[in-house]
Amino acid sequence: MSQERSGRATRRSFLTAVGATSVVAVAGCLGEEGPGNGEEIVVTQGEFAPNADPNADNATPTYNVLDQVYEPIFDITPDGDIEPHVVEAWEFPEDGIVELTVREDVVFHEGQEMTASDVAYTINRQVQEDVGIASPQVDGLAGILGAEAEDETTVTVEHEVSPSLAEFGLGVFGRVVNEEWVEEREQPVTDEMNGTGPYRVEEFNPGDETAVYTAFEDYWGDPPGVERVRFQAIDESSTRVGELQTGESDLIVNVPPTDVDTIDTEDGVEIRTVTSFRNIFLVMTNDGPPFDSLEFRQAMNHAVDSQGIIDTILGGFGQPMTQPVPEGIFGYDPELEPYEYDPDLAEELIEESGHEGEEITLYHPEGRYLNDTEIAETAAEQIDELDAVDCTSEIEPFDSLVEMILDGDPTTSPDFFLIGWGNPTYDSNYGLTPWFVEGQASYNFVDEEIEEMIEESQTIEDEDEREEALQEINAELREAAPWVFLHLQESIYGVRDDLEWEPRSDESIYVDRMGL
Incomplete structure (x- = not known):
């Protein structure tokens, strides 16, 4: 609250x-009554809730x-x-x-x-x-x-x-x-819906990707400062920007870097940013060739210019990934460096792997992450520029992609796909266990030694000792290259300038904590 x-x-x-x-x-306390100004706040995302x-x-x-x-x-x-x-x-x-x-x-x-x-x-x-x-x-x-x-x-x-x-x-x-x-x-x-939160649902339409809420009179905590809330989803970023500019939305997510200056110079709206806890990466499922080869996976990391993607496609918004978890997460290893962009080394590693002449497809969502289509297309083009590999990109609807990759079975996942992973727990375990421990929904990389290290780290009660164990795991995974490590996403919001709200690194949006 x-x-x-x-x-x-x-x-x-x-x-x-x-x-x-x-x-x-610590006793929760009832605060002072909020302003209850009767206004409606409209929040526009790129995706909605499926149910x-x-x-x-x-x-x-x-x-x-x-x-x-x-x-x-x-x-x-x-x-x-x-x-x-x-x-x-x-x-x-x-x-x-x-x-x-x-x-x-x-x-x-x-x-x-x-x-x-x-x-x-x-x-x-x-x-x-x-x-x-x-x-x-x-x-x-x-x-x-x-x-x-x-x-x-x-x-x-x-x-x-x-x-x-x-x-x-x-x-x-x-x-x-x-x-x-x-x-x-x-x-x-x-x-x-039947929750206990500060708002109760008035309308919920997954088909239209809209939801409307009104303040719940019997809420146990502080009354929200805004009486009515509308959430909606628009996958096209330019349409979201238009909604903000015309006043139809009060807060929009994932503003393209090319629109940042335009919004910041307009009256009544502004840009607010925060470095998120969401890494963007390319998963290489290792249940078969060519991604069962360490050399091939490392070659893919050297073939993609992550810093170049940040500088050009993201307008400088973002930081290169060095490991499975972002800086600021417990267990992050600050000593690790990003993979160097080196197409010549990539060619050598592919030759060592014995997988020359491979044809691979990179699957990716559209509109889920900041400039995700352009990022995937650029990464695929850079890989395709290698003499030893042919690579193309293909759009896969986000819901469909998630359904394939979140069943805990690497054999049903695409071999190569772009995804983002946030970390609301502020702990490395959530960046590791779901992806590298068998039985978890996101399990897409088989390495029994790393899996054992992760499971052992979960039971360590001394936090200094557990932090060291997590840092070691992150270093091992950087070397194992289960993913093409791309970047840490910058959250770029377009916001009505009189809206009292600060973005969070975990990307959560709580309207009851806003004010006008």
Whole structure:
């Protein structure tokens, strides 16, 4: 929420000060009434939510649409600190157990009181397929085994990871649903919402890619400053820019760098940017040739000019990737350098690999990431300029691409594709486990030694030791080259200039924290 809470602790200071068996208890407080000015805020993204179920999809645009209605167990601040939310206190009474105390004043939009049973059900329907849905959010809940309501306000959660990983997983992915209400409906829930958040849904039209919300009068926290909210999706960036310029949208995402100066010089609108936690990269699935060859994968990294793409296609907005996670994430190794653009070395490595004459296709979405089509086409053209390889690019609708790559089976994924991966947990584990540990939804690269290193790191409780282990893993993966490491995406927003709002590195958009 927008209010400050007492007892804030950074992730490091919290773990150092209290250890794994101490209690965290900070009372959430009701703040002053917001301005309630009656105006409508219109937010325009490139993608929408495929359905109305907050536990059924794992994509930032989906979360932004649904997070106005559904709330997480904990709150993650822009600095990556954990704060109480619908769970007001938690403790680790013994190894492998976290005990949650839920608020008693939280109600769902249809009038049901939120109880510990709802919180436990929310966790179980994501991590246990026989309870609810096969949720792709299980990637972020790796190591969470299940939950049980002990009474009306107490939930025990069983886990097999370090306390910090359990906290961040629950905080980021525990959007609470009403057990009875969900069980009465076909799952995933497609077109209805019943959350506890500051807004309740008035209209939800996935086909038209629009949603309208109004402030929830019985919300337990601070009333939102804006009474009415509209989210919509427009995949064409020039149309989004036009919406901002004509006043039809108040906030738009992924402004093309070529439009930045134009927007910044117009009256009533401005550009706001932040370096995001989203890496953009080209996945090379190693279940068969040619990407089962280390030399071939490294050759692809030397064949693509990542800095050149940043300078030209992105107008200087972005930073080259050096490893699977971005700077600012726990476990990032600052000593690693980007792959050097060296087509001659790429040719030599392809010859060493024995895969000369390969024909490969790079699949990519259109409109999901900043200038994604131009980036993919340029990367494919640079690879195609090599004498030893023919490469073309092909558009694959984002929903279709995600369906292929998020089934946990490398054999069903395209061999070569562009994707982006954000990190809302502020921890390397979420940049590693989903992609490199068998059984996770995004698993697309088989390396048993690296997989073992990742799993061992999850159980390390000493944070200095775990940070060193994660840095070693990131260094190993840079060498293994599972991806063509491209760049860290800069989030470029076009914003109505009197809108009180600052962009977050995790790309989350919470309208209740805005003001006019």
